[in-house]
Amino acid sequence: MASSNPTLPSVSDRVRIVVATSVMLTFISYWRAAAIVLNDLASSAFYACGIAEQAVGKSAPWFIVGVMLFSFTVRAVYVESCSMFVRGGVYKVVKEALGGTLAKLSVSALMFDYILTGPISGVSAGQYIGGLINEILATMNTHGWLPRALQSMFHGAPHINENVLSVAFALAVTMYYWHENIKGIQESSEKALQVMKITTVMVVILLGWAAITLMKNGYQPIPWPTPANLHFNDSSLGFLKHARISHFMGLFGILVAFGHSVLAMSGEESLAQVNREIAHPKLKNLKRAAIIIAIYSFLFTGLASLLSVMLIPDAVRIPVYKDNLIAGLAMYMVGPQILRLAFRGFVVVVGFLILSGAINTSIIGSNGVLNRVSEDGVLADWFRVPHRKYGTSHRIINMVVILQVVTILFSMGDVYTLGEAYAFGVIWSFTFNCLAMLVLRFKYKGERGWKVPPNITIGGIEFPIGIASVFLVLLTVALTNLFTKSVATMAGIAFSAAFFAIFSISERVNRRKHAVAELQMKEHFQLLQRDTVESEGLGIRPGSILVTARDYNTLNHLKWVLNRTDMREQDVVVMSARISPVGAGAYDLAAEQIFSDYEQRLFTKAVSVAEGFGKKISLLVVPASDVWSAIAHTARNLECSAVVAGLSSKMSAEEQAFFLGRAWETIPEPKIQFVLQVVRPDCTVSTFRIGPHTPSMKNEDVLLVHRLWLNLTRESGLEALHHHDILTEAVTRFARDYSGPERESILNDLRRIENQPGQLSQLRSTEESATQQPALNPAPSRENKSDKC
Amino acid sequence: MDLLVLIAVRMLETMFFLGMAGSTIVLLLTTIEDVETLTESDEPAPAAQN
Numbered sequence: 001m002a003s004s005n006p007t008l009p010s011v012s013d014r015v016r017i018v019v020a021t022s023v024m025l026t027f028i029s030y031w032r033a034a035a036i037v038l039n040d041l042a043s044s045a046f047y048a049c050g051i052a053e054q055a056v057g058k059s060a061p062w063f064i065v066g067v068m069l070f071s072f073t074v075r076a077v078y079v080e081s082c083s084m085f086v087r088g089g090v091y092k093v094v095k096e097a098l099g100g101t102l103a104k105l106s107v108s109a110l111m112f113d114y115i116l117t118g119p120i121s122g123v124s125a126g127q128y129i130g131g132l133i134n135e136i137l138a139t140m141n142t143h144g145w146l147p148r149a150l151q152s153m154f155h156g157a158p159h160i161n162e163n164v165l166s167v168a169f170a171l172a173v174t175m176y177y178w179h180e181n182i183k184g185i186q187e188s189s190e191k192a193l194q195v196m197k198i199t200t201v202m203v204v205i206l207l208g209w210a211a212i213t214l215m216k217n218g219y220q221p222i223p224w225p226t227p228a229n230l231h232f233n234d235s236s237l238g239f240l241k242h243a244r245i246s247h248f249m250g251l252f253g254i255l256v257a258f259g260h261s262v263l264a265m266s267g268e269e270s271l272a273q274v275n276r277e278i279a280h281p282k283l284k285n286l287k288r289a290a291i292i293i294a295i296y297s298f299l300f301t302g303l304a305s306l307l308s309v310m311l312i313p314d315a316v317r318i319p320v321y322k323d324n325l326i327a328g329l330a331m332y333m334v335g336p337q338i339l340r341l342a343f344r345g346f347v348v349v350v351g352f353l354i355l356s357g358a359i360n361t362s363i364i365g366s367n368g369v370l371n372r373v374s375e376d377g378v379l380a381d382w383f384r385v386p387h388r389k390y391g392t393s394h395r396i397i398n399m400v401v402i403l404q405v406v407t408i409l410f411s412m413g414d415v416y417t418l419g420e421a422y423a424f425g426v427i428w429s430f431t432f433n434c435l436a437m438l439v440l441r442f443k444y445k446g447e448r449g450w451k452v453p454p455n456i457t458i459g460g461i462e463f464p465i466g467i468a469s470v471f472l473v474l475l476t477v478a479l480t481n482l483f484t485k486s487v488a489t490m491a492g493i494a495f496s497a498a499f500f501a502i503f504s505i506s507e508r509v510n511r512r513k514h515a516v517a518e519l520q521m522k523e524h525f526q527l528l529q530r531d532t533v534e535s536e537g538l539g540i541r542p543g544s545i546l547v548t549a550r551d552y553n554t555l556n557h558l559k560w561v562l563n564r565t566d567m568r569e570q571d572v573v574v575m576s577a578r579i580s581p582v583g584a585g586a587y588d589l590a591a592e593q594i595f596s597d598y599e600q601r602l603f604t605k606a607v608s609v610a611e612g613f614g615k616k617i618s619l620l621v622v623p624a625s626d627v628w629s630a631i632a633h634t635a636r637n638l639e640c641s642a643v644v645a646g647l648s649s650k651m652s653a654e655e656q657a658f659f660l661g662r663a664w665e666t667i668p669e670p671k672i673q674f675v676l677q678v679v680r681p682d683c684t685v686s687t688f689r690i691g692p693h694t695p696s697m698k699n700e701d702v703l704l705v706h707r708l709w710l711n712l713t714r715e716s717g718l719e720a721l722h723h724h725d726i727l728t729e730a731v732t733r734f735a736r737d738y739s740g741p742e743r744e745s746i747l748n749d750l751r752r753i754e755n756q757p758g759q760l761s762q763l764r765s766t767e768e769s770a771t772q773q774p775a776l777n778p779a780p781s782r783e784n785k786s787d788k789c
Numbered sequence: 790m791d792l793l794v795l796i797a798v799r800m801l802e803t804m805f806f807l808g809m810a811g812s813t814i815v816l817l818l819t820t821i822e823d824v825e826t827l828t829e830s831d832e833p834a835p836a837a838q839n
Contacts, residue, residue, distance in 0.1 A: 469811020
């Protein structure tokens with residue numbers, strides 16, 4: 001143990017840091033989890049079949065259906081992986097199974113998958129928009145609705161270059177989300193759910209209308225997926241185009257065609273990324289989310305692919321609609337043209353929402369994975385240094401977006417090439433994950449909630465037949481794709497080699513650096529792991545002050561607290577939240593990952609500040625998915641009387657209070673009320689009460705109540721009336737009216753009040769100025785900016 | 790050279806179709822479990838934790 005080491009100070013001399021290992025999460029239902037995954041997975045329906053048909057011919061939809069059915073088994077592997085109780089990032093877990101080299105290759109493939117999700121989604125959305133604009137222009141031209149000048153200028157209907165437009169669109173959306181991610185604005189599961197609701201409306205209309213069209217107009221048969229019906233082009237044979245392929249094509253053709261359709265299940269890996277956030281009962285809800293995802297994507301991607309070949313004539317399906325097949329499907333439904341065009345517009349809106357969302361998901365996912373890889377020690381800490389203003393890992397985000405921008409420019413709007421390359425990342429990341437799970441069946445003996453069936457035990461050894469079968473399919477498809485997708489193979493290998501080199505060099509540098517840092521840490525700090533944060537277990541008295549800390553350059557608020565606190569009466573706890581955003585990883589972090597270099601520097605500075613005041617502070621690190629949730633949970637668990645924070649660079653003190661109040665609403669009972677004090681750099685302080693409390697009233701309202709009281713007490717039988725009786729009656733009447741026909745009128749009145757300057761903060765319960773019962777002896781003032789250093 | 794390619798191709802075919810056969814069993818078994826999962830009711834949630 002550390003205390004027995006002669007080179008280190010004794011345990012009692014070192015500063016104790018409590019590291020909570022259970023993540024403070026805001027849990028989400030399985031419907032929301034499914035919506036997040038489907039935002040990624042369902043987006044492939046917009047381009048997968050077009051790419052597959054160009055590669056293998058008209059029987060492509062059968063292979064898409066086959067891939068969607070096979071995705072049920074890949075989903076099962078991810079469910080097993082999520083049900084294992086392991087800590088560490090994806091690199092650590094795969095390294096445990098396969099060793100360092102394969103783990104680095106696995107993460108490189110995963111990064112290739114994540115990074116290419118952005119460009120293919122953006123370019124595909126651009127193709128849908130370009131196609132719609134051209135269709136509208138052509139329709140207007142046919143009906144003579146275009147101005148003559150425009151017609152003569154373009155010698156007919158103007159035509160937009162869809163490839164140029166799609167590149168411009170993809171770049172614009174990528175840059176928009178780059179900016180959002182740098183600012184650190186989190187995506188909510190609510191938004192994902194809304195997008196999926198709109199998508200569901202589109203899918204229902206699409207399938208219903210297509211069924212009517214099939215009954216009325218009949219359909220074109222889809223050739224069965226037999227070797228004779230496969231028509232490969234030079235591009236889809238890749239390196240095999242020069243080989244005498246006809247000699248051995250046969251069943252191998254099925255394998256090649258399956259490989260060209262595999263990107264239909266891209267996005268399945270997102271299931272692992274949302275696992276941690278799923279609410280109790282976790283495993284059951286994870287399975288439910290997985291079932292919803294599998295059925296939904298089968299119905300959407302699978303059936304839309306079949307319908308596109310059945311309804312869109314051969315003459316136009318690939319030549320005109322190869323990059324916007326669902327839009328083409330809308331145009332070949334039965335019914336008036338204007339209705340079909342309107343539905344196509346709806347398809348494009350849904351495509352825009354879901355594909356744009358996938359660009360954001362790809363940046364968030366890449367950032368999350370690379371942050372985890374950095375925490376695992378295979379990416380230099382330099383990449384993770386927080387943005388000076390927003391605190392986000394801007395260097396990682398910049399790197400990801402630069403790679404995406406370069407990819408978009410190189411693609412020149414060609415969805416087919418992007419899709420082929422994308423499939424490389426998808427299949428190899430699935431293969432490595434499945435291999436890791438297969439190996440861990442023999443190496444990992446810890447807790448595992450569920451196993452992929454069937455498993456046969458012979459002589460005391462369990463043989464994982466199911467997972468081995470899935471692995472065989474993935475491996476053979478991945479190996480075949482290496483030879484049949486030349487562009488993907490070259491791009492994938494170049495990309496993976498570059499990342500592999502970065503990871504290897506970073507790991508070597510980090511190993512040296514961490515050895516020194518670890519020794520320094522052991523000299524100064526004693527790391528105590530606790531599964532949960534509780535005042536009793538941590539030796540912190542109820543009524544303590546929780547000080548949040550993020551940037552070691554801005555600890556003014558800690559000085560402000562130390563200056564005013566009598567440590568005999570109250571404890572001061574400095575808390576740093578280690579944020580892993582939603583989708584950052586499937587597994588929880590290990591203690592040494594939670595308390596990293598950055599936290600060490602932050603706490604060294606905090607301890608030095610406290611020593612300057614001659615006072616002792618308690619230090620706490622909590623992993624969380626959302627900083628407000630982490631503060632609210634910790635304040636509740638430690639029974640704090642006050643939370644003190646510095647002013648955020650991203651939002652006002654009122655907004656900080658609003659977000660903390662919102663997080664407070666989601667924490668479990670029993671809840672306690674506390675005070676939030678936001679200390680500005682100039683040491684002025686805003687105080688807010690969090691949780692239900694007596695609202696502060698404006699002077700004119702107090703006078704109004706008093707006038708009413710004077711009048712009412714003159715009435716017979718009301719002589720003993722109190723002021724609060726008037727308020728009780730008023731609020732009860734308000735509640736009744738609010739749930740009755742007066743609701744809209746009340747809401748309009750309140751909106752009018754809220755829009756009056758200076759009224760906003762007085763209406764939100766969590767944003768109320770709490771000058772009446774301050775927690776930390778600020779000057780007795782009724783002003784919001786109540787105190788100075 | 791062609792012989793080597795042929796051997797590799799036949800191996801890949803065999804592995805792929807064996808894997809597909811096993812995956813079909815996985816699909817059937819997990820579908821049965823899925824139906825059970827969807828129809829089961831939840832146990833009450835444990836005491837509030839972090």
